[in-house]
Amino acid sequence: MASPVAENATHYSASRGIMQRLRSLPGKLLDTLAIFGKKLAKIAKDDPRRVTHSLKVGLALTVVSLFFFLRRLYDSFGDNAIWAVMTVVVVMEFSVGATLGKGLNRMLATLLGGFLGAAVQKLSTLSGEKEKPVLISLFLYIIGALITFMRFVPQVKARYDYGLTIFILTFSLVSVSGYRDDQILDLAFKRLSTIIIGSFIAIIICVFLFPVWSGDDLHNLLASNLEKLGNFLEGFGTDLQPKHSERSFAKEYESVLTSKTREETLANFARWEPCHGQIRFRHPWQRYLELGNLTRQCAYKAEALDVYLRSLILTSNQVGISIKDSCQSASLECGKALKVLSSSVKSMTCLTSTTAKARVAKAKRSIELIHSLLRSEPYWEGVELTEIVAAAAVTSLLSDVIICIESIIEAVDELSSLAHFKRTVHSPPVTATNSKLQPLAREGILKPVLESHELRYCAVTINDGYSSTLTKEIAKVLHP
Known part of the structure; x- marks a missing residue:
């Protein structure tokens, strides 16, 4: 049996612990209220319309x-x-x-x-x-x-x-x-x-009283997604260092990849809204959803391009160093084209379609430079097969991104016509020699393969001995 002294000591320590908890309770309560107040302040600051x-x-x-x-x-x-x-x-x-x-x-x-x-x-x-x-x-x-x-x-x-x-x-x-x-x-x-x-x-x-329009939110959301994707592609043209690659695409642009549900919800609410501002009766909300789908498709291809392009260039091999400038140029022009489209959608003006097409034409010329380089037979001497496969994968993904941007340009043009975007008096100059969008098919050692008139992948032929092996390697890279 425990002695009375030991029992008294146990009761004393327990009572002391309870008293300490009671004394600290007001401080903890105040801290909790302070944290909760900061969360409320952040919610109000993020969107004052909630207040x-x-x-x-x-x-x-x-x-x-x-x-x-x-x-x-x-x-x-x-x-x-x-x-x-x-x-x-x-x-x-x-x-x-x-x-x-x-x-x-x-x-x-x-x-x-x-x-x-x-x-x-x-x-x-x-x-x-x-x-x-x-x-x-x-x-x-x-x-x-x-x-x-x-x-x-x-x-x-x-x-x-x-x-x-x-x-x-x-x-x-x-x-x-x-x-x-x-x-x-x-x-x-x-x-x-x-x-x-x-x-x-x-x-x-x-x-x-201070109306909140779902149509405006949907409109701004699509413009913001195009701008974010454009900034991401522009990043290839300005920074391909290892420190930049630490940023995850899915984390940085999660709103672009996961915006489908929100877009559909906003479009459903927008159909109930009356005319306001530049939003007219029977506004083409379905076209907004189609534009959002095309933007997400481009974002997924850009995500894959992020992985292959950095793995190719950051290894500092011969192929990566040779095509680095052309890849950066193509990515930079693609990003600028998307930002031009974003500005057009956001301001609801029809002034940027030709400019975007000119940017895409410049990106195509950069891809053609890569094609010309890879078609040069002396270039293949001493180059490992895996480097060639990686270069083919990057070229195909860049081509896919360009094709997606072409589809986005067409969608924006159609949307601007149906939604009656404002037309400016002075049209921007067209810097491209040919504004018509042409497929990126070229003959030679590096040949894009068309499926249903769409560029899917590139077939590279070095000689008869390596042709079948290289085709399998490219298939593994493009479709892991």
């Missing part, structure tokens, strides 16, 4: 609460006025498009669901008391199953999923509740009125 949105929600709730504070309004709607408050909380979203989408979905779904539920209630009443529950159950089964199945249609789910859910809820509420309550129609009318009023309050405040 504005919070204030708008508070204003909407204050306005809708007048249904309870003003006696005349409360006498007209009674306790059903709470549905106006609930509607504001549910409908009020960050952007105008999201708020309009939810508000219109809720109003129309409540109206149609209530009307159909009342019609089913009336029809079942005419059939007799015994048949009434059978008919209500039958209509519930058919309409509930049909509307639920419609929610699986991608186009319907993207824009009307919330409305279909509210429709099922309202229809079930009216049709089932009417079996026991004869005053359900009057109750449904009052709830419908308060829901419409709450939706209009949310929409009006969201549209007319």
Whole structure:
């Protein structure tokens, strides 16, 4: 058994530890609050519109609460006025498009669901008391199953999923509740009125007080992605040192590679928005999504180019040193072309298509210099097979990047036409001798191979003995 002295010492140390924790608790609490406050400040600094949105929600709730504070309004709607408050909380979203989408979905779904539920209630009443529950159950089964199945249609789910859910809820509420309550129609009318009023309050405040347009966000997002990709490609033309290669492409440009979901969400909200600024009725939002897909394809090819180009040049072998200047020049021109396109999209002007094509033409000439170098037979003497394969891989990837940029140029031209971009009085000079985009096919030792009129890879032929072996090596490099 432990002695009384030992037990007292144990209790004393435990009590002392508890007292120390209690004394340190206020300091820890203050530190936690300080960290939380810094996070809130950072969120507000990153996008001040979030603060504005919070204030708008508070204003909407204050306005809708007048249904309870003003006696005349409360006498007209009674306790059903709470549905106006609930509607504001549910409908009020960050952007105008999201708020309009939810508000219109809720109003129309409540109206149609209530009307159909009342019609089913009336029809079942005419059939007799015994048949009434059978008919209500039958209509519930058919309409509930049909509307639920419609929610699986991608186009319907993207824009009307919330409305279909509210429709099922309202229809079930009216049709089932009417079996026991004869005053359900009057109750449904009052709830419908308060829901419409709450939706209009949310929409009006969201549209007319510091509106946030999803269409503008999508527009700026695509322009920003093009600029980021252009900066990345320009980096090849200015810095290919080992310290620069430590930056991960996926980390530095994660927003470019993972922006598909956000673009689709913004495009869905933008379709609900009215005309504003240069955004017109039936704006070609689908073209924005196509441009975003092309940008991501180019980004993935640029990521692969980053790996092969640095591994080739940084090893300081003969091939890498020989093609370094041409690769840097091609990458630099590709980056400038993308930044020109970014500026065009961001400002919604049609002044940069010819300039971008001129940049692409310069990049092609740099690729042609690499072709000419690799076609020179004395160049292959004393060169290892792996170096030749790496050079072929880099050439193919650069060609793929150029082809992607050509597609982006065409997409921007089409978008500028459909979206009615502004046209400048003075067009920029065309520095290229031929603005028509030509394929990068050349005859010789280094030959691009076309599949369905698109450049996929390069076949290199040194002599009959090495041809098949080298083709396999290139396939491993390009398709690991």
